[in-house]
Amino acid sequence: MGFQGTDGFSVYSDSGQLVFRVDNYSRRQRYLTKEIVLMDGDGKPLLCLRPRILSLHDRWNAYEVEECGNKQPNSKLFSMKRYSNVQNFDQTEVLQRNFADNSKPKLMPSFRIEGCFKKRSCKIYNSRGDEVAQISRKTTGQASVLLGNDVFSLVIQPGFDCKLVMAFVIVMDRIH
Template sequence: MKGGLIVDDGFIYEEEKLLTVLKTSLFFANDGFTVYDCKGELVFRVESYGPDTRDQGEIVLMDAHGRCLLTVRRKRPSLHQRWEGYIGEGTDGNRPIFSVRRSSIIGRCSVTVEVYGKPGAEYQIEGSFANRSCTIFNAEKESMAEIRRKVDASTNVLLGKDVFSLCLKPGFDGAFAMGLVLILDQITGDDAVDGHPTTED
């Protein structure tokens, strides 16, 4: 259970891995995410992620070469905000491998992740994604990944919220972690659309 769910074993690292996540929605028509490692190499990307995608409630995570790794889809109807993750592209005929359900606490990211087919395999995401400050814990309350604001190394200046760090602990699948980031971003965006606060000032 230490490492947990595996979407793609090519994104499991033996040592702690720090990724930089860039949300491109403010700069390009095809908004989305690009994710880089510490050497500046592209690791993941998500394209055409905007109002049309929100209506569809479905987002695809790709690797640097455009290969579809994971599809996350909003489950409707749902009393609570609930999302499911599927291996590869699309959800038709596929069985979900995990689900994500938020609590009713507005403005805070209190989220439960259930892994299908693995009794007791569960994660909790605690903190505030809106503030880019939250941690993914496994069932043993061990930190598996952290989302943090990024500081410019040369100037020591805190960067905007559209650039943040995703720190992966050894053995934790980066593709799974990035799928959770996409869902957290959607949940936080829905708060803003619904008129709820997304920060904790």
């Protein structure tokens, strides 16, 4: 994975193939960012990520791409927030819709991210406590030279939705 300066984000597979990208990625203040669109390697839009403007916990919402242009989108996939801005926590929580009770769906905790994203050392756990992904600093071969923070490794467990993890990573970068 790698951030390209201040206007892009690219993700490559272990074989070197471009898998995900964000061309319109910007390091502007969150109150100036309208939305970020996660695309596949061919440029097909996958998810739309929007910051919630007046949020004490740096909350971001993710939507299906069809809802990107809507003022009040209906298909929120998840909401992601930092545990606390006041305290020095470096943990993030992901809330997803729960349709279990046939009433209005509620957002329930479904993932948590623990560790230090700024140092590119964190893990993503599901609601059962299983590790589904790990972010770590990338090193160069045998010399074990650490590369910069803009290049890091992401290992996702088999069977887990990669675009969902990518959305988490993009939001974590914006939050932290």
